[in-house]
Amino acid sequence: MKRVQLEIVLGTIFVLLSAAIVIILGIREPQRLADYVLQQRGRQIEFGAAVFQNNCTECHGSQGQGITGIAPSLRDEHFFTERLDEIGWGSTLEDYIVSVVTTGRQVSTRPQYVGGGTPAMPTWSERFGGPLRDDQIRAVAAFIMNFEQYALGQLPTPVPIGPVVDESTPEGRGQALFTQAGCVACHTIQGISTATVGPALDGLANRAGSIVSGMSAEEYIHESIVDPNAHIVSGYSPDVMPQNFAEILTEDQINDLVAFLMVRTQ
Amino acid sequence: MTFINNILKRLNYTQLPQRGEWKAFIFKLIDERVRIITAGLNLRELRAIMRGDPPTEKPNPRYKVITTSFVAHLRPRYYPQAATWFTHTFRLGFFVTFFFVVEVITGIVLMAYYVPYPDQAYGSVLAIESNVFFGELMRDIHRLGAEAMVAFSWLHLLRTYFTGSYKGPRSFTWLTGVILLAITAWLSFTGYLLPWDQLSYWAVTVGTSITESGPIVGPTLNLVMRGAPDIGAGGLLRFYLQHVILFPLLAILFISIHYYKVSREHSISLPAVVEELELPPDKKKEYNRRIDLIPDLLSHEIFLIALGTFVMLAILYFRLFHSPLETHANPQNTPLDTKAPWYFWWLQGILKIDPANILENLLNPILQPLLGLFGIEFTLELSKLLDSKFIMGLIVPPVLVVILAFLPYIDKNPSRLSSKRPFAIAWGISWIFIMLALSYMGLPEYGIETPAATRVIQDLAPEEGEGPLREIPYAELEHAHGVYTVGEDYGRDLCPGLAYQPDHDKPDEVVIGCPHLTAVFNQFSERLRVAEEDGRLPDLVARIVVEQFQPGMVRVTPQVEWSDPETGEAKAYEHTYFLHENRVLGSH
Structure with a gap:
């Protein structure tokens, strides 16, 4: 066979094979597009979870469960079934979330959640001076929407493992509580939280004993949790810290928290 | 009938034929049209081409096409047989052009969906992948074609270097080729930014920051490229316009010059063994036999196009290649491992070399004891004088490109036989290894300590x-x-x-x-x-x-x-x- 004839044969085969590939890909294309949309949604939820973890957990809790006195739960039944009617919102819940996150809330619709006149929720969109891009806000909304099956009880809510602490000791339980009870929303503890609404608590154990004469460090910390207004550190305002921790937490839990704060001496 | 004949006469047509002459009449009409459309080939000639027969008339009507047709006049009439050896050219230049055409076609499709604005660019690329029929295929082909075009340009350059084809009259062709290599690299680099993901954003941020270290005009140049101190809406638009208008036009211009030199002026170089060695006359005659464009070169090119298309599609079908799309660009978050595209790893590697440090380490052990003899304590510190980013980023690469471009004027050895230019061959092979070593140094694994x-x-x-x-x-x-x-x-x-x-x-x-x-x-x-x-x-x-x-x-x-x-x-x-x-x- 001459070279030109070989090339004609091979070339024809290549053209036919190329056409076959294009046809096969074309047949698969609608399925691929549908899969891609689902996959993109999955990745959007993952991305939203990371954005949520970095920006929202200090007020809305590490799992979006809300923190008493600070911010509401984003995964309860009320939020998924009644919130839109309550607020009179005409569009979808996801759009509602996007809207609220974008512009923030200047006035709270549920005053039980804000402390001492601070703005209800800051604006998050870059367009209004916040830190997040629109696609990040969309992703956060997608992430919150993904709680629906837990919120409506269609799936059992798993117990989160949370930060790994030694729960056999009072300090360990106290550390877990420090996050779960929402202390992280306002107080800084190195390695756990970075908030500055209330005083930083690292090293409190060293100075607590000398603030009020006749009161040991443990007693002082205990009182500050159950009755926050008893002693206000200069530079901070009264009535900012929720007054009801004695009701929310058991005596044992408060003692665990005290034990945890007592070991943070650095 | 006379009425129709009158109209035809006014239209410069001859009279309608008589009964029985219709067949010949229609054939003649079609034949004339075909001859005009093909710029010189009539039906008989076309038939002969398809059958592989010799030309039907003298002078060869197949050459007439090349003188009369605009598109065909860019092509050569023939190449000597030895110039078409596969092992001489490997068809590398042809494939670069092939990829360029692929890029233009897929690029136009992608342009219909892409939005060159930071808030929407990434979303529009996602939409191309998730919402456009064959959108992912188009993007993958575009990316694969771009990388292949860069790779084949380099290989083409190496081939030309090792066969010594840049010498003599072809030195200007070589110069345009080096310019084309730079244009190709820049086309690829400007396209890199467009998806607006972390990969593109940081690769381009690092890339453009090199210019910033330049003296006097450096910061201004950086500002002109980025459109703002940081890459944002302005920078993206500027890169986009360079990618879709400026550099494609420049590429077309220089490809035309480059190719015209090859096809019309000097032809493809003959292998050095054919050109320079004494050969028996029958062999010499065979090696110089004309291989005509029509039909031999053309049929071969069509074969290569079919081959190239098939290989690209097969690579994508078996998922051997997939154009990456990382997370949305985030100016606040510098990734741990910033990685330039592979064809710029060598540049990234060069940037990790600190000449001041090397000179200090070399000279200080000699200078210090020497000056110590005279009781002078002195430590040479060059890092303030020699800014490594400036030298290695802005001085060395352009100097290398200039040396490359003017290679034919530096290398005065007239012979193209590799046996008669051992120094050039050794130099070329060492450069391949130097580039590979620099590329390795450019990897994020090299020389960067992470906790x-x-x-x-x-x-x-x-x-x-x-x-x-x-x-x-x-x-x-x-x-x-x-x-x-x-x-x-x-x-x-x-x-x-x-x-x-x-x-x-x-x-x-x-x-x-x-x-x-x-x-x-x-x-x-x-x-x-x-x-x-x-x-x-x-x-x-x-x-x-x-x-x-x-x-x-x-x-x-x-x-x-x-x-x-x-x-x-x-x-x-x-x-x-x-x-x-x-x-x-x-x-x-």
Whole structure:
């Protein structure tokens, strides 16, 4: 066979094979597009979870469960079934979330959640001076929407493992509580939280004993949790810290928290 | 009938034929039209071409096409037989042109969907992949074609260098070729920014920051390129316009000049053995035999196009290549490993060389004892004088390009035979190795120290892309909740009680335990244990936490705690990964 004839044969085969590939890909294309949309949604939820973890957990809790006195739960039944009617919102819940996150809330619709006149929720969109891009806000909304099956009880809510602490000791339980009870929303503890609404608590154990004469460090910390207004550190305002921790937490839990704060001496 | 004949006469047509002459009449009409359209070939000639017969008339009407047709006049009439040897050219230049055409076609399709604005660019690329029929295919072809075009340009350059084809009258062709290589690289680089993901944003930020170190005009040049101190809406638009208008036009101009020199002026170079050696006359005659454009070269080119198309499609069909799309560009978050496209690794490698440091290390051990004899204490410090980013980024690469461009005027050796230019051949081979070594140095693994715990976790699950941790099937993680502590003995598998079906469509297939998670955990433990043993992570405590976080989504958290080897301070590093069950659906 001459070279030109070989090339004609091979070339024809290549053209036919190329056409076959294009046809096969074309047949698969609608399925691929549908899969891609689902996959993109999955990745959007993952991305939203990371954005949520970095920006929202200090007020809305590490799992979006809300923190008493600070911010509401984003995964309860009320939020998924009644919130839109309550607020009179005409569009979808996801759009509602996007809207609220974008512009923030200047006035709270549920005053039980804000402390001492601070703005209800800051604006998050870059367009209004916040830190997040629109696609990040969309992703956060997608992430919150993904709680629906837990919120409506269609799936059992798993117990989160949370930060790994030694729960056999009072300090360990106290550390877990420090996050779960929402202390992280306002107080800084190195390695756990970075908030500055209330005083930083690292090293409190060293100075607590000398603030009020006749009161040991443990007693002082205990009182500050159950009755926050008893002693206000200069530079901070009264009535900012929720007054009801004695009701929310058991005596044992408060003692665990005290034990945890007592070991943070650095 | 007379009426029609009158009209035809006015239109310069002859009279309608008589009964029985119609067939010849129509043939003649068609034949004339065909001859005009093909710019010189009539039906008989076309038939002869298709059959592989010799030309039907003299002078050869096939050459007439080349003188009369605009498109064909760009082509040569023939090449000498020896110039068409496959092992002489490897068709590299042809394939560069082929890829350029592929880029233009797919690029126009992509332009219909792409939005060159930071808020929307990334979303529009996602939409191309998720919402445009064959959108992903178009993007993949465009990316594959771009990388192939750069690769084939380099290979074409090497071929021309080693066959000595840049010499003599072809030196100007070589110069335009070097310009084309630069245009190709720049086209590729400007396209790199457009998806507006982390990969593109940081590659281009690092790339353009080189210009900033230039004297006097440096900061201004940087500002002109970026459109603002940082790359934003202005910078993206500027890169886009360069990518879709300015440099494609320049490429077309220089490809035309480059090709015209080859096709019309000097032809493809003959192999040096044919040109310079004494050959027997019959061989010489055979080597110089004309291979005509029509039909031989053309049919060969059509074959190459079919081959190229098929290979590209096959590569994409078997998923040997996929154009990456990382997360949205984030100016606040510099990725741990910034990586330029592979054809710029050598540049990244050059930037890691600090000439001031090298000179200091070389000269100080000599100078210090020497001056010490005279009682002078002196340490040479050049780092203030020699800014390494400026020298290695702005001086060295342009000098290299200029040397490359003017190679034919530097290399005065008239012979093209490799045996008569051993120095040039050795030089060329060394350059290949130097470029490979520089490229290796350009990799993020080279010369950049990352803290041990960060490195281990980053290698398990890089910030971008997948990595072993993200490749654990969701079906496995879904049932493998727990805290897995490094150092504890879990036996052969972390979850001995687990059995799952990796694919719902294949009910017979069952995986026992969690082999993927176990492998990741073992790698995690092993790497950390090595770091603990060599003293980088004393008092190591490490674990991987797997927990259900949402319906269809788990959270995996590798955590490492250790004491600082120097200060003894307690340190901790952890990273959370959210993995959704649909994350690997479809093509990724």
